[in-house]
Amino acid sequence: MSQKTAPLASSPDVSAELAQSLGIRPFAQTLVEHGLDLIRGETTTLQINLGLLCNHTCRHCHLEAGPGRTELMNRKTVDTVVAYARRESFQTVDITGGAPELNPNLGYLIETIAPEAPRLMLRVNLTAIAQQNTNYLLDLCMANRVVIVASFPSVSSSQTDAQRGKGVLDRSVAMLGKLNALGYGKNGTGLELNLVSNPTGAFLPVAQSHAEKKFRSDLERKWGISFNNLFTFANVPLGRFLTWLIDSGNLDSYMKKLFSGFNPCAVAGLMCRTLVSVNWNGYLYDCDFNLSKGVYLAGHKRHISEMDGLPGSGTRIPTGNHCYACTAGSGFS
Amino acid sequence: MDSYYDPKDLPKFADIGEEAPELAKKFFDYYGAVFAEGDLTEREKALIALAVAHAIQCPYCIDAYTQTCLEKGASLGEMTEAIHVTTAIRGGASLVHATQMRKIAKKLSM
Numbered sequence: 287m288s289q290k291t292a293p294l295a296s297s298p299d300v301s302a303e304l305a306q307s308l309g310i311r312p313f314a315q316t317l318v319e320h321g322l323d324l325i326r327g328e329t330t331t332l333q334i335n336l337g338l339l340c341n342h343t344c345r346h347c348h349l350e351a352g353p354g355r356t357e358l359m360n361r362k363t364v365d366t367v368v369a370y371a372r373r374e375s376f377q378t379v380d381i382t383g384g385a386p387e388l389n390p391n392l393g394y395l396i397e398t399i400a401p402e403a404p405r406l407m408l409r410v411n412l413t414a415i416a417q418q419n420t421n422y423l424l425d426l427c428m429a430n431r432v433v434i435v436a437s438f439p440s441v442s443s444s445q446t447d448a449q450r451g452k453g454v455l456d457r458s459v460a461m462l463g464k465l466n467a468l469g470y471g472k473n474g475t476g477l478e479l480n481l482v483s484n485p486t487g488a489f490l491p492v493a494q495s496h497a498e499k500k501f502r503s504d505l506e507r508k509w510g511i512s513f514n515n516l517f518t519f520a521n522v523p524l525g526r527f528l529t530w531l532i533d534s535g536n537l538d539s540y541m542k543k544l545f546s547g548f549n550p551c552a553v554a555g556l557m558c559r560t561l562v563s564v565n566w567n568g569y570l571y572d573c574d575f576n577l578s579k580g581v582y583l584a585g586h587k588r589h590i591s592e593m594d595g596l597p598g599s600g601t602r603i604p605t606g607n608h609c610y611a612c613t614a615g616s617g618f619s
Numbered sequence: 620m621d622s623y624y625d626p627k628d629l630p631k632f633a634d635i636g637e638e639a640p641e642l643a644k645k646f647f648d649y650y651g652a653v654f655a656e657g658d659l660t661e662r663e664k665a666l667i668a669l670a671v672a673h674a675i676q677c678p679y680c681i682d683a684y685t686q687t688c689l690e691k692g693a694s695l696g697e698m699t700e701a702i703h704v705t706t707a708i709r710g711g712a713s714l715v716h717a718t719q720m721r722k723i724a725k726k727l728s729m
Binding site: 440442487489 | 660661662686689690691692694695696
């Protein structure tokens with residue numbers, strides 16, 4: 287598969303027509319059939335997408351992030367986001383990208399938003415953080431007790447490198463070792479290191495508890511590395527991952543797998559019910575996947591500077607067929 | 620029929636119960652119980668199934684248990700090693716019969 291970097295507006299999507307041709311009912315209809323409605327609860331998490339610049343072009347990336355992307359949150363928008371976080375009481379602030387490490391405003395954001403966030407999470411890809419300002423960023427993370435959430439799909443180099451790029455496993459392991467040496471992922475330090483594993487292909491993720499046990503054992507045995515928690519998430523059929531599904535002839539079976547795995551019990555715990563996502567330009571979405579599709583918060587284009595309070599509880603969250611990825615099995619919470 | 624084996628036939632496995640539902644129910648209940656987590660994990664059982672699938676060379680089983688292994692968190696390395704176990708046992712089963720050959724040859728030889 288080619289490593290494509292397309293403008294966000296043209297990101298591929300599982301349209302209603304495409305889903306119908308695969309024999310899959312629209313997600314909204316499936317909700318109705320189960321007597322469910324996807325509505326916002328109390329918003330407790332602010333997710334900040336610092337932009338699409340990344341040093342990788344991962345095959346499963348729903349945002350089509352990569353080295354050629356120029357979308358980056360500037361200092362003025364960072365200030366607006368921090369001001370919003372200061373006005374509202376979020377339990378968690380979750381910084382993501384792209385590779386947020388590559389945004390030169392990351393350090394400033396951490397310093398200014400940390401006092402407003404009881405729990406501050408930073409999603410890193412382990413290789414970008416090794417690329418520039420490493421010691422400055424890691425010192426800042428330690429000083430502010432930032433929870434580091436790192437992508438780590440597999441302990442197999444062939445599978446990790448197939449998803450993320452050649453040599454990524456070895457470089458990721460080296461950075462995990464450095465984080466452990468600083469106290470991240472070690473008991474009693476208060477420095478939390480969590481891993482995220484997405485499947486390295488068109489199959490569903492392992493049950494989280496089983497995967498965590500296996501990763502813990504393998505990482506300790508192979509490299510002497512420890513971590514706190516591991517999260518497994520299904521790949522979402524949007525962007526570059528959807529292109530790969532189509533190119534590799536896996537779209538039909540993957541969508542049917544997601545559709546047949548629909549778990550009505552997962553809907554109540556979906557992250558979009560308690561999270562608001564802000565993109566690099568300051569516009570708001572119900573989740574990072576709707577951000578990828580350009581579907582705004584509650585279906586209305588709104589800038590964070592216009593927000594007066596938290597997004598309203600009880601408002602309906604726009605859905606699409608990509609939502610099946612979050613409701614398959616135990617769900618995406 | 621273009622081929623005796625068609626991937627589209629695999630999801631029809633359950634239809635086998637149409638002519639003998641009670642036997643099919645007993646089989647599928649047993650099958651489900653065998654693959655449930657026990658003293659062996661689901662991942663370990665899937666790896667054994669993958670190895671056996673290669674021993675009996677069942678394309679349906681190879682397809683199904685390749686997917687199951689991946690979804691249970693087995694790595695490609697583990698899956699490949701499991702098939703080498705198949706190969707070692709199959710090869711060893713041939714080679715160990717050399718003891719018969721040697722015994723008979725010894726009896727016949729001066």
